[in-house]
Amino acid sequence: MRSRNQTWMLLSFLLLFLAPKTHFCTAADTISAGQSLIPNQTLISKDENFELGFFQPGTSPNSYIGIWYKKVSVENKTVVWVANRDTPLTDLASFELKLSEDGNLVLLNQLKVAVWSTNITSSAMNSSEVVLGDDGNLVLRNRVKPSDVFWQSFDHPTDTWLPGGNIRYDNRTKKAQLLTSWKNINDPGTGLYSLELDPTGDQYVISRNRTQRYWTSGPWNGRIFSGVPEMRSNYIYNFSYTKNENESYFTYSLYNASIVSRFVMDVSGQIKQSSWAANTKNWFLFWSQPRQQCDVYDFCGAFGMCDQNLPSCTCLDGFKPRTPKEWNITDYSGGCVRQTSLQCNTDEFSLLQNVKFPANQRSNQQSLAVPSASGADECKSACLNNCSCSAYAYSGGCSVWNGDLLSLQKTPDGDGSGIDLYLRLAASTGAKNKGTRTPAIVGAAAGIVAFLGLVFLVVWRWRIRQSVGTSKTVEGSLVAFTYRDLQNATKNFSEKLGGGGFGSVFKGTLPDTTVIAAKKLEALGQGEKQFRSEVSTIGTIQHVNLVRLRGFCSEGDKRLLVYDYMPNGSLDHHMFNQQASKMLNWKVRYQIALGTARGLTYLHEKCRDCIIHCDIKPENILLDADFCPKVADFGLAKLIGREFSRVLTTMRGTRGYLAPEWISGVAITAKADVYSYGMMLFEIISGRRNSEHSEDEMVKFFPTWAARKISEDEEVLALLDYRLEGTADVEELTRACRVACWCIQDDESHRPTMGQVVQILEGVMEVNPPPIPRTLQVLVENEGNIHFFSETTSNRSSQTRSTSSASSQTKSNISLTSSKT
Known part of the structure; x- marks a missing residue:
């Protein structure tokens, strides 16, 4: 009896050991033949730099197989690669990632049908294994001869470019490898923006839908890409560019291996280079291109206005977001749609002041000239008589735009590079600043305005003289200027001294003839109370070798600092x-x-x-x-x-x-x-x-x-x-x-x-x-x-x-x- 029990125990053990389906054990870095990975199990690289498993991005109910940083601890995983980015999983419990009998790595659904696969054919595949490296590269290789690599994730990047990887161009097949953004923060599917190598100029380009290029690195000159001068300060990254008859590619590595760094083709349409700051547990943005968000082509979609100061997008008057749900997660690609349909000949026009030229979706031209229109009224009629015309502008010549308006930008105050654009709206919308008036009406109005303007100027100057030193509130030693005060002092911000990432600086003169420098702050998200508190602290700091802060302005979303003017400029x-x-x-x-x-x-x-x-x-x-x-x-x-x-x-x-x-x-x-x-x-x-x-x-x-x-x-x-x-x-x-x-x-x-x-x-x-x-x-x-x-x-x-x-x-x-x- 004892012998029979021992026999059954031995058979049970052998059946368990020899079972064709075995699940992968957590904390290993390798999947071998017959093993699989199921939800709640992960693959971890040798030194625990990276982890592979099932994940759900943002608030999405869908699941994906991906690789993320193991040692980077943030609220949401920092994902660097997604296998099934365009085929999400819905019933997660019944899926598994498995090394199949033919040697390929496959993702199977509940019906055991492949959702994703490495899809490689080789006679040596029957001895394959999958290894997650400490560089973040998932490698399908020959178990007997590890140097034989059948497939690797570095050859199939999604939105992240890790050190040691490359974005190449195959000179034999004439195919480019792409680094492509996610659709939005909740969807890792193939997005609108992509980075690729243009072999004709040995340069990288970013494009929207691979059709509209809006940034280039400039050609490789043997040391750097000419459009990226920051590469000259080469004390952190080791760059190299390779070009031969088979392929062309650029790659980079880090002199200090302890630094965690990555390039990402972001959902914003910018390529971003970030490093992990362990002390603050945040990603530190080191470099991005294009520098300005509004320079990304069609970032706000059709009839959307991009404002660099926020940066964000808003729909033009008379329009609403096409997909409000996506707008709430900063996915503006759907653009805006009219609240009221056009009626053609009865439509009116609303004035958009000082905006940058939009691009035309159909012809990719900025505008269509109408030489026959010799005045503003004729230009308006030319647009009104064409039911496809969306807007017009007249400044020494007539220009019209047909179809959707793209890449509209709001220009900063004091920047006169924009135009006055008249946007076509349905009459029932109640267009503001409607079109242009006839010359007779304009002439009569001009005389009245000139007279009233003269009276206003006299009264205004008298009030300024009476109010010098009395009309401004004071906090500590700082003067709290009104926005109108600074508009008047700087002549509506007309004399720009300089500018940078924090904002632009304008020269001005106060009523008491004191010359000032007014800095208009940008990218400021503080409330007024906190802003005043911080400014009051700065105002108490005075030293002969520090620029004196005279005052500030805080009205609505406008934040300005007023300094003493330095006549000899900057060093x-x-x-x-x-x-x-x-x-x-x-x-x-x-x-x-x-x-x-x-x-x-x-x-x-x-x-x-x-x-x-x-x-x-x-x-x-x-x-x-x-x-x-x-x-x-x-x-x-x-x-x-x-x-x-x-x-x-x-x-x-x-x-x-x-x-x-x-x-x-x-x-x-x-x-x-x-x-x-x-x-x-x-x-x-x-x-x-x-x-x-x-x-x-x-x-x-x-x-x-x-x-x-x-x-x-x-x-x-x-x-x-x-x-x-x-x-x-x-x-x-x-x-x-x-x-x-x-x-x-x-x-x-x-x-x-x-x-x-x-x-x-x-x-x-x-x-x-x-x-x-x-x-x-x-x-x-x-x-x-x-x-x-x-x-x-x-x-x-x-x-x-x-x-x-x-x-x-x-x-x-x-x-x-x-x-x-």
Whole structure:
């Protein structure tokens, strides 16, 4: 009896072990023949970087097989690849992912019919296995000979481009590999926007529906894509481009493998490069193209208006969203439809002021000219008499648009690049600002308006004189301006001084003749109470080396800051201008470097709470009438809030000053400003941008060459702007060079504080020759790929005597923090 029981136990064990259908065990990285993956089971890569399994995106009830980051913890999974993106699963419990008998990986539904498959034919497939790699690549390979790869997910990307992957063009089949956006945040299906390689120009392009191109990287010139100058600051990513008779492709990797980074063809129509910030548990946007959301072709759909300030879309007057449900999740591709159908000859027109030209859907032309229309009335009639005409404009000539209006953009205040467009609406809609009037009526009205305008002007000037200093409320030391005050002061924002990711700056004059600079903030999501609170805090911060905040404006969605006007503009205008009359001598440069350091020290160490600037660069150092430096835009990091990193990294010229911790995910401290200051100090010394593009299309990165010179304690005059012809105090120059190199050390604990920088530049503290920063050392070791500044551009300065020969001795073997005796 005992023997019989043992026999049955053995048979049961063998049947269980030899069963043809076995489910995969959680936490393995491999699926072998006969094994399957079912819901609630996952495949995890060896070092637990990536995970594969079933998931539901956003609020969707549908399920998909996908790969996501295992170590990136956010509310929703960060999915990098989807197998069945266009064939969602509805009854999840009965599905399984299985390595079939023919060696293919297949996704089976409840009827055991393949929903998705790798679909490969090979005689060696009977010995296949599936492995999820730590690079995020799912590989179907030969179990006996792993180097034989039958299929891999890197060859079939969805919306994400991971390091080590490539988006290629097959030169034999003439087929392009696509990186295609999701439809929306709840649907990973094939979306409207795609990135692909155009082999004819060796460039990447983004298009809508693969028909309308709206961005290009520019051709590969052997070093970078010409339309992506940010690639010159190549201290994080290793780029390469390959072209042969079989294929063309671009790929990238990371010098620091601990950084988590990805490229995504986003649902917004922008290609975005992001890195994971572990300290804040958020994705940090490092780069995106097109920079402006409204530059994405037809982002708001037909009859939608794109507003860059939000950024968002609204339907034109008389229209409503075609699919409100999609609009609520920021999927505007469906556009807008008329609330009331047109009646042709009885229709009216509504005025849309200062909008950018729309594109015509049918002809892909911006507009159709009507040469026979010699005036506004005739132009209106030409459109009205054509039932297909949707809008017209008259500005020295008549233009009409037929069919749907696409890519309409609202231009910012003060930007006169737009046109007045008359939109066709049904008469029952109640069109505003209807069309144009006859010349007789216009002439009569003009006379009345002129008279009333003259009376109004006299009264207005009298009231302004009476109200100077009394009509504005005051919070602390700040003036609370009305929007009309600033419109009047800036002549309706007509004189633009500059602009960036935070907004545009306009010159103005107050009634008491005080000249101001008014900054119109964009991408601001704060309420009025919080905005006033933060502005009041900034207003209490006053220092000789900080731009003074005079006041602000907060009305509705309008947010403006009012500063003292700086007559000598920004530092970059003087440093990088080739006109000798605008060139700054060494004494002025040194005082600018010292004054800027004092301003940052005040922000970091003297305020009640440490204020991190986050965007130190020459453009944010303003100069008063005496060339005294003033740090501008401090406090905006907190004022802008969570949108700050997005705004910061989309601004041209900012990336070269960002500390490595912005990318690696380490917490941002005041030492990030120290790094940016060091990069800017190198530019003050050399009189040129740190990263320049030479005529031979090679990248020149000055800090690398300078750091090597400084670490080897070589002649510092070779680093000086050659235009100064060696006219500099050598001891001051040595201090500046050394402190600049200490400031850009990779480890923030090795960087000095801004207080120490001030002491070094003042001569109170001395400093040893610094080591070459690790990221720059990588570039030194790869000199074959990077063209550094050569001494031929600076040897004129090294051969000239210094104005202070007595100070040419530099001390050694003294630590960074030791005091001068």
